[in-house]
Amino acid sequence: MARQDALQGSLPLLVLKILARRGPLHGYAIAVQIEGMSDDILRVEEGSLYPALHRMEEAGWIKAKWATTESKRRVRAYDVTAAGRKQLEGEIVRWRSITAAVDAVLEQA
Amino acid sequence: MSWFSRLTNAIRPDRLDRDLEAELRFHLEARAEEAVRRGAGPQDAAREARLRLGNALHTRETSRDARLMPWLESLLKDVRFGLRMLRKDSTVTAAALASLALAMGAALAAFALVDALLLRPLPVDQPERLVQLTTLDKRDPHENHTFSYPLFERCRQAARGQLDLFAISNQYPEPVVFGNSGGREEKLRVLYASGNTLPALGTRPALGRLLNADDDLHPGAHPVAVASYDFWMRRFGGDPAVLGRWLRIGTRQFRIVGVTEKRFTGIEPGKRTDLWVPMMMWSVPEDLSSPDSTMFAVLGRLKPRVTAEEARPVLQVVYANFLRERSAEFRADESRAVVDSFLHGSLRVVPAPNGPSRLRETFARPLWILAAVAGLLLLLACSNLANLFTARALAREREMALRISIGAGRARLLRQLLVEGALLAVAASVLAAVFAAVAAPTLVGLLSTTDTPAYLDLHTDWRMTTFLLSACTAATLLFALLPALRASGVSPSDALKSGGRQSARTGTLRPMLVAQIAFSFVVLFVGGLLLMSFRQLTQVDLGFIPKGVVLVRVEATDPNPFSSSYFVPAARVAALQLVDRIRELPGVRSAALCEFGFFSGGWMTDSIRIDGRAPDDDGVAALPASPGFLDAMGVRLLEGRSFAPADIASVPSVVLVNQAFARRYYPGQDPLGKHFTFAVRDGDLAQEVVGVVKDVRLQSVRDPAPPTIFVPLRRLDSTLAVRADGDPWSVVPLVRQQIRGFGHSLRDGDVALQSALVDDDMVRERLLALLAGFFALAALALVGVGLYGVLSHSVVRRTKEIGIRMALGAKQSSVVKLILREIAVVSSVGLAIGLVLGRLLARPVESLLYEVKPGDLGSLALPLALLLFAAALAAVRPAWRAARVEPAIALRNE
Structure with a gap:
């Protein structure tokens, strides 16, 4: 059901990490959050954020429910699931290995 | 979340849409508020928010697709659209639906029968390892399926290593009385089977135990019976207390020791068994030791890793030895050729995964033919629908072109049209299932005869479902794919440029029409052959008058049916008295006693010896009858005299012979007063011919009378043949009463109408004629409707052309000719193809026909005339409409 290649780039990793910490x-x-924590270096493609969220929800990594904010507005709040946490660990390892590989190339070239 | 949520989202997308909308709206508002907090004006803020989100519609659509099954959702859209299109043309849709449902229902019913009788293996473990033994004599083209018990025993012993053989009897209804039932007699279907039959079949008991090898040891010593599950349910409501119950079959007591499992419905498709009884309990013990009593079917289960081929040699040796021993009993003067052919008989091991079946032997070919005809009917209905879809697609050409030009993919259009077709096919399948559920059991009922009710397990299983689903898919592809391909292949620029003028692409309708006419010709042709054949059969002169005669068994109540008390001279006198009493009853025209009624399946065969003639072994049919028999049966006496009461005791015994006998044994002579003898082991019995009667068909309407003799009846327990003035059933109660009150330990038994016995002989032909007639009518209606539809369509399309022609001075008659030429061309090509197809199908049909040849002028002319008539009828209205075209109006339409 989960199609990893359908999840673009590192967006799921960032989303999962943030939800895992701030849920x-x-x-x-x-x-x-993503913008703030990366000093605005990582600006989320807002157009692809929502499709990504819905795909991750279908994949069972995150779950969503309707909630009401302090300003009495209905929002769809996402939280990470157990499967999502496991996925996050995997994503982190994958990300580390990729950046390490890229670093190695940069240093040797 | 799972596929389930995506499925429900696809079916009901409204809520999902609302949620997505709300989520994105919140995002835009939050982003705008933030911009306002940073000091932007409200309009700039909203704009910035929108810019950062990008294409909101795209975002929403992509999120939406992640949450449902997009293909399913668009499919559902197609379904809704398809339903709307079908509803728009509700009359046409209803007609299409009805014809397709009818054809599919017929095909499904035919399949149900073919499957139950011919295809489905027995409900046992590894049915593919079951085999049946048959023998073949060079002189006889038919395989023989019956064995004597001694031969079976030897085969079983010799081939123990290769296969597990068992013998079963034919199954007859027998009178059974259960203990504690107040002596009430029930007719139950009892099957005598070797003890190892049920274990070898791989059947398990539902209750108690099955018969086993220990029940195979000594004749008469195993008084046990096993009930079938179905019988246990019907008669005892599934009460476990059935174990240990006593029952009486004839004069012998049996105890029920078990019930077979539910899935095992019997060994012979077409027949239900109530009670399984060990072969050792066969009612005539002599049959188990006599090599002359060949009456048992022998089946077996191959041992693991043994093939039928490997099992055959050892059995062939046994059979050859057996034949050699038997040949010692031939008379010394027997012809060499007969002996040789006898000795070279061969034994075969034939696969029998679906058991032996007499019903199958009779009905296999007719059922395949019916299935083929039903298939043709289905094709016919499909081509009708294909025409309809093509016509509809042509009418929607502009819609299609428009949709393509605004970006709809061709695949999407193709799917839309196929979905429309599938909707129709699915609806038709549902109706067809209902139709078949009613029709199939009715057909099985038609296979039944008076004393052998046909029973076929017709429950719906995966085989039926698979068949229906594949028929549905095939039908959809057949009638919807081609029109859909054409319609979606439309070139938008051409279709739109032509400015509403519809292209004249009616060409593809013609091959369909040709196919329709060809198919319907075949159906009519085959149907006509079967109907004519049945008509011929019903017109055969049987040599007697079955109508008005009722046969009543007069049974012995004496425990020993061979008791001499029924044979002594006093009994013979009593028999005459009984007949006299019956004759005096009101409503009775004439009556007589006989051993067998005609067409009751029984006669005795005797070899006769005539001085000065080489002996032959073909034998003659001998029918014992009392005086008055000829009158009662309506058999004409041609020469000499009939039996007189005194003939019972006359020496030499007197006989009546039929024409076939006279022709064969006394060619060119007067048989009256001639003498011959019966060849029996304990001395020959002299006979004198005193009368010659007309030939009477004894067993089958089809077979000419064999050489037949009538001999005086010499026993009391026999059959009363009573000819009534009116309805023969009306005299039955009086006749029964007379028999019961007559004394001499007699009682009244089974009753059958002589005419019903004759009808039973034609059950196959009647069934075929009935169905063929039904199919022919359906085909005629389908082809008529199809032609009409296409012709009307073509007239509408050619209105302008016709208008121009008329404006240029064409007469009405030439316009009508235009239409008629179209139908004439199509019909003649169709008929030519139909003739070729018909000839192909006629070959397997031919062997079922009686005195009708597929090449006859009549058999070709009738379907031809009917089809042309239907075509003409279908052309009337379109032609009339074409002739009435007003040039001015037709051209102004532009």
Whole structure:
């Protein structure tokens, strides 16, 4: 059911990591968090954030429910699931190995 | 989340849509608020938010696709659209649905029968390892399926290493009385079987035990019976207390020791067994030791890793030895050729995964033919629908072109049209299943005869479902794919440029019409042959008058049916008295006693010896009858005299012979007063011919009368043949009463109408004629409707052309000719193809026909005339409409 190649780049990794630490957040908050924590270097493609969230939800990595904010507005809040945490570990290992490989190339070239 | 949520989302996408909308709206608002907090104006803020989100519609659609099964959702859209299109043309849809449902139902019913009788293996373990033994004599083209018990025993012993052989009897209804039932007699279907039969079949008991090898040891010493599951349910409601119950078959007591498992419905498709009884309990013990009593079917289960081929040699040796021993009993003057052919008989081991079946032998070919005809009917219905879809697609050409030009993919259009077809096919399948559920059991009922009710297990299983599903798919592809391919292949620029003028591409309709006419010709042709054959059969002069005669068994109640008390001279006198009493009953025209009624399946064969003639072994049919028999049966006496009461005791015994006998044994002579003898082991019995009667067909309407003699009846327990003035059933109660009140330990037994026995002989032909007639009518209706539809369509399309022609001075008659030429061309090509196809199918049909030849002028002319008539009828209205085209109006339409 989960098609990894369908998840673009590192977006799932970032989303999972943020949800794992700050848990339940709505889509806008996720985007803001990513930007804030990376000093605006990583700006989320907002157009691809929501499809990614829905795909991850279908994959069972995150779950969503409707919640009400302090300003009494209905938002769809996402949180990571057990399967999502496992996936996160995998993603982190994968990401580390890729960056390590890229570093190695940069240093030797 | 799972496929299930995606499935429900696809079926009900509204909620999903609302959620996605709300989520994105919140995002935009939050982003805008943030911009406002940073000091932007509200309009700039909203704009920035929208820019950062990008294409909101695309985002929503992509998120949406992640949450449901996009293909399913668009398929559902197609279904809804298809339903709307079908509803738009509700009359046409209803007609199409009805014809397809009818054809599919017929095909499904035919399949149900073919499957139950011919294809489905027995419900036992590894049915593919079951075999049947048959023998073949060079002089006889038919395989023989019956063995004597001694031969079976030897085969079983010799081939123990290769296969597990068992013998079963034919199954007859027998009178059975259960203990504690107040002596009520029930007719139950009892099958005598070797003890190892059920274990060898791989059947398990539902209750108690099955028969086993220990029940195979000593004749008469195993008074046990096993009930079938079905019988246990029907008669005892599944009560486990059935174990240990006593029952009486004839004069012998049996105890029920077990019940077979539920899935095992019997060994012979077409027949239900109530009770399984050890072969050792066969009612005539002599049959188990006599090599002359060949009456048992021998089947077996191959041992693991043994093939039928490997099992054959050892059995062949046994059979050859057996034949050699038997040949010692030939008379010394027997012809060399007969002995040789006898000695070279061969034994075969034939696969029998679906058991032996007499019903199958009779009905295999007719059922295949019916299945083929039903298949043709289905093709016919499909081509009709294909025409309809093509016509509809042509009418929607502009819609298609428009949709393609605004970006709909061809595949999408193709799917839309196929879905429309599939909807129709699925609806037709449902109706067809209902139709078949009613029709199939009715057909089985038609296979039944008076004393052998046919029973076929017709429950719906995966085989039926698979068949229906594949028929449904095949039908959809057949009738919807081609039109859909054409319609979706439309070139938008051409279709739109032509400015509403519809292209005249009716060409593809013609091959379909040709196919329709060809198929319907074949159906009509085959149907006509079968109907004519049945008509011929019903017109055969049987040599007697079955109508009005009722046969009543007069049974012995004496425990020993061979008791001499039924044979002594006093009994013979009593027999005459009984007949006299019956004759005096009101409503009875004439009556007589006989050993067998005609067509009751029984006669005695005797070899006769005539001085000065070489002996032959073909034998003559001998029918014992009392005085008055000829009158009662309506057999004409041609010469000499009939039996007189005094003939019972006359010496030499007197006989009546039929024409076939006279022709064969006394060619060119007057048989009256001639003498011959019966060849029996304990001395020859002299006979004198006193009368010659007309030939009477004894067993089958098809077979001419064999050489037959009538001899005086010499026993009391026999059959009363009573000819009534009116309805023969009306005299039955009186006759029964007379028999019961007559004394001499007699009682009244089974009753059968002589005419019903004759009808039973034609059960196959009647069934075929009935169904063939039904199929022929359906085919005629289908082809008529198809032709009409296409012709009307073509007239509408050619309205402008016709208008121009008429404006240029064409007469109405030439316009009509235009239409008629179209139908004439199509019909003649179709008929030519139909003739070729018909000839192909006629070959397997031929052997079922009686005095009808597939090449006859009549058999060709009738379907031809009917088809042309249907075509003409279908052409009337379109032609009339074409002739009425007003040039001015037709051209103004532009």
